[in-house]
Amino acid sequence: MRALLGGDVLITTGAQQGIDVAARALLRPGDRVLVGDPTYGGALGVFRRAGAVAVPVDLSDKRAVADAIERRQPALVFAMSVDNPTGAVPDLRPLAALAAAGEVTLLEDRTLASLVFDDSPPAPLAEIHPYGTVTVGSLSKVLWGGLRVGWLHAAPPLLARLAEQKLDADLAGSAVSQRLAAELLDRNPVEPWLAELARRRDHMSAALATALPEWSWTTPRGGLSLWVRLPGTDTTHFADIAREHGVAVAPGTMFSPDGRHRDRIRISFALPPALLDQAVSLLARAWSAR
Numbered sequence: 001m002r003a004l005l006g007g008d009v010l011i012t013t014g015a016q017q018g019i020d021v022a023a024r025a026l027l028r029p030g031d032r033v034l035v036g037d038p039t040y041g042g043a044l045g046v047f048r049r050a051g052a053v054a055v056p057v058d059l060s061d062k063r064a065v066a067d068a069i070e071r072r073q074p075a076l077v078f079a080m081s082v083d084n085p086t087g088a089v090p091d092l093r094p095l096a097a098l099a100a101a102g103e104v105t106l107l108e109d110r111t112l113a114s115l116v117f118d119d120s121p122p123a124p125l126a127e128i129h130p131y132g133t134v135t136v137g138s139l140s141k142v143l144w145g146g147l148r149v150g151w152l153h154a155a156p157p158l159l160a161r162l163a164e165q166k167l168d169a170d171l172a173g174s175a176v177s178q179r180l181a182a183e184l185l186d187r188n189p190v191e192p193w194l195a196e197l198a199r200r201r202d203h204m205s206a207a208l209a210t211a212l213p214e215w216s217w218t219t220p221r222g223g224l225s226l227w228v229r230l231p232g233t234d235t236t237h238f239a240d241i242a243r244e245h246g247v248a249v250a251p252g253t254m255f256s257p258d259g260r261h262r263d264r265i266r267i268s269f270a271l272p273p274a275l276l277d278q279a280v281s282l283l284a285r286a287w288s289a290r
Helices: 014-026 041-049 062-072 093-101 156-169 175-185 190-211 235-244 273-289
Strands: 009-012 032-035 053-056 076-080 105-109 133-138 150-153 225-229 264-268
Touching: 009 014, 009 156, 014 041, 014 076, 014 105, 014 133, 014 150, 014 156, 032 041, 032 062, 041 053, 062 093, 076 093, 093 105, 150 156, 190 225, 190 273, 235 264, 235 273
Parallel strands: 032 053, 032 076, 076 105, 105 133
Antiparallel strands: 009 150, 133 150, 225 264
């Protein structure tokens, strides 16, 4: 990991712990955090527990970001190299430049950065804002969800603050998990998995289009999920119906700091095709029963 990131890293128990450690080190109650909308629901929960206020803004809109930094005076900007839940791969270089100019700390979640289907992974924002960026990474989406190995990367003064907070959470991570992760990384498993994920994405899309033609989505450029619009539907209620039929989906409100996207759901396409077909069949039954 040192070679991949170009410096020292702090090993964490997955990306979620990394975001939590960063929030506890960098935020105080009442601080504002600029976030995309939608954005990763797990990060929103971390910021809420830290007493911070998540401020939604289009992070790919240079003018909107500049205005938000000037007016809202954020303590932190949270961005994802590959958006979760949408699978979009935004150009965040202007965002990083604005954060650097405004001396605002940037927290970049690169958990899905390797999972870009038709292009190279986006470059780390730390290349633009090197002394004010905390980078979060994880192997759980690339290797195996049960392998809880992640990391934080930052300039030495920031990394020291992060390490202090990490000690409050646990004294050390699992050496066995880290050794296993190192062995797996030596086998370069990303490219075969990426090709398989693209096939599963297309398989899921085709199955949904056939069984549920009313639903719509934009084909994701990366990630593990589809961000699907269900017309005229409260998806919080629909998620309950889907669960009763044996399939779990995440309602859109989970990914918004102020309860937007009530007509959206996130659906994972990471499962094998046979299970994806089963999931689509169950979703079609739930849709008919709503």
